[in-house]
Amino acid sequence: MRLLVSASPVGGRRPSFxxxxxxxxxxxxxxxxxxxxxxxxxPSGEIDLDNAHVMRDAVNDALTSTTPGKICLDLARVMxxxxxxxxxxxxxxxxxxxxDVKLVVTHPSPTVYRQLWIxxxxxxxxxxxxxxxxxxxxxxxx
Numbered sequence: 300m301r302l303l304v305s306a307s308p309v310g311g312r313r314p315s316f317x318x319x320x321x322x323x324x325x326x327x328x329x330x331x332x333x334x335x336x337x338x339x340x341x342p343s344g345e346i347d348l349d350n351a352h353v354m355r356d357a358v359n360d361a362l363t364s365t366t367p368g369k370i371c372l373d374l375a376r377v378m379x380x381x382x383x384x385x386x387x388x389x390x391x392x393x394x395x396x397x398x399d400v401k402l403v404v405t406h407p408s409p410t411v412y413r414q415l416w417i418x419x420x421x422x423x424x425x426x427x428x429x430x431x432x433x434x435x436x437x438x439x440x441x
Contacts, residue, residue, distance in 0.1 A: 326350035328357050338365070339405075341373040346384030354384070358391040362398050370395055372424075375406035380414050388415075392424060 329341045338361040342354050354372075361370055372388070374380075380388075388404070395402035403425035407415060412429050415421050421428075 326353040328353060330357055330361065332365070332367070336367055337369045337371055338367040339371045339373055341376065343376040345379040345381075346377055346387070347379065347381040348383045351384045351387040355387045355391060358394065358402070362394060362400060366398065367400055369401045369403065371403055371405045373405050374411045375408060377408055377411050380411050385414060385418055385420065388424065389420065 325344070326346065327343045329339075329343075331339050333339060340354070340357050340361065342357075344350075346354060358370060358372075361367060370391075372391070392402045404411075404415065405426070407426050407429060409429050412421070412426060415424060415426055420426075
């Protein structure tokens, strides 16, 4: 038995669902090579379904263009990472390991660290807990 679901808007035209056009969320990434040969990849913003492939592509580019000894994913400016983003982190870890390159997460934001801790990936990805923000009772950190 086949069930077909059709969602045609008024007027009979179907919207285009090209994933790249649909992705309104842009993921800026800074990549640089450090003096010791380490490649640092630093995305900013949110890593989710719409843009996680950009981070995967950045890691793959680093692995194919050179053979770094280590890749550091600096996640200090990442405010949100969903399950797709976490899956991409694990895929990047395995791709790097297959090339004998160590991949670590550095400077995770508190939100990212929490997601990685809940997922059981803190040890695998070598993250260090971010420093706690000091607040007084009832006040938000600035």
